[in-house]
Amino acid sequence: MDRTENAALIAAGALMTLFFAALVWTATALDIDVPTCVTDVEPFRDGRVIDRGEGRYEVQMVAKMWAFEPAEVRLPPGAEVDLYVSALDVTHGLHIEGTNVNLMAVPGVVNAARFRVPDLGEHAIICHEYCGVAHHHMVGRLIVAEGAVATEAEAVAPPAASDGAALFTEKNCDACHSVDGSDGVGPTLQGLFGREVRLADGSTLRADETYVAESIRDPTAHVVDGYDPLMPAVPVTDDELRRLLDYLRGVP
Ligand code: CUA
Numbered sequence: 001m002d003r004t005e006n007a008a009l010i011a012a013g014a015l016m017t018l019f020f021a022a023l024v025w026t027a028t029a030l031d032i033d034v035p036t037c038v039t040d041v042e043p044f045r046d047g048r049v050i051d052r053g054e055g056r057y058e059v060q061m062v063a064k065m066w067a068f069e070p071a072e073v074r075l076p077p078g079a080e081v082d083l084y085v086s087a088l089d090v091t092h093g094l095h096i097e098g099t100n101v102n103l104m105a106v107p108g109v110v111n112a113a114r115f116r117v118p119d120l121g122e123h124a125i126i127c128h129e130y131c132g133v134a135h136h137h138m139v140g141r142l143i144v145a146e147g148a149v150a151t152e153a154e155a156v157a158p159p160a161a162s163d164g165a166a167l168f169t170e171k172n173c174d175a176c177h178s179v180d181g182s183d184g185v186g187p188t189l190q191g192l193f194g195r196e197v198r199l200a201d202g203s204t205l206r207a208d209e210t211y212v213a214e215s216i217r218d219p220t221a222h223v224v225d226g227y228d229p230l231m232p233a234v235p236v237t238d239d240e241l242r243r244l245l246d247y248l249r250g251v252p
Contacts, residue, residue, distance in 0.1 A: 093129030164247025
């Protein structure tokens with residue numbers, strides 16, 4: 001073996017040793033956990049924020065087409081957060097601006113990361129895995145504010161939307177449907193009531209309360225011509241349905 005080969009061999013060996021030492025150092029001295037799939041947390045279907053006390057929080061984040069739940073997380077700066085993420089439908093991504101959080105959200109699996117809440121202000125929570133037509137609408141918010149302590153109760157039961165407009169946003173209808181006439185993934189809902197609707201099967205109908213209610217609860221029953229049957233059924237209570245209908249009736 002000539003001297004150059006020998007030197008390369010020794011350099012490679014030294015590098016490997018260095019990498020291994022760096023790995024042991026980060027895992028022990030710095031207490032940094034590599035983002036990982038955890039098996040001791042059951043996949044969950046509802047998102048929430050839990051206050052563990054002493055500046056520690058646990059966030060259980062659900063990713064679904066095309067929103068995060070909770071869509072808005074409020075935490076105080078400097079808090080230490082254990083973040084768990086799962087998905088309901090397809091694979092999504094999760095990146096929180098200003099942090100090193102970069103995870104995949106996979107159905108049936110819980111992925112985890114630990115991070116320190118960054119500086120005051122708003123940080124976008126972004127889906128960075130293409131997950132369907134409204135992928136680019138899948139953005140949440142981390143709001144960092146002094147004393148912004150989210151309690152479990154607060155997070156589990158988000159304040160009830162007081163009117164149909166808020167409900168329209170809360171149910172993510174606005175991810176695909178505009179109310180100003182502009183086209184989206186789905187047809188605009190501007191001036192919907194009384195409008196003549198052409199369906200994919202060539203028939204037409206006039207949009208009335210029965211049709212709109214059905215389109216919310218069973219969206220593929222009547223697909224509007226020119227649009228793909230992508231809309232998931234929206235689970236709404238009778239009261240929520242009434243508020244949505246009242247709102248849509250008022251959209252000129
Ligand atoms: Cu979810 Cu892209």
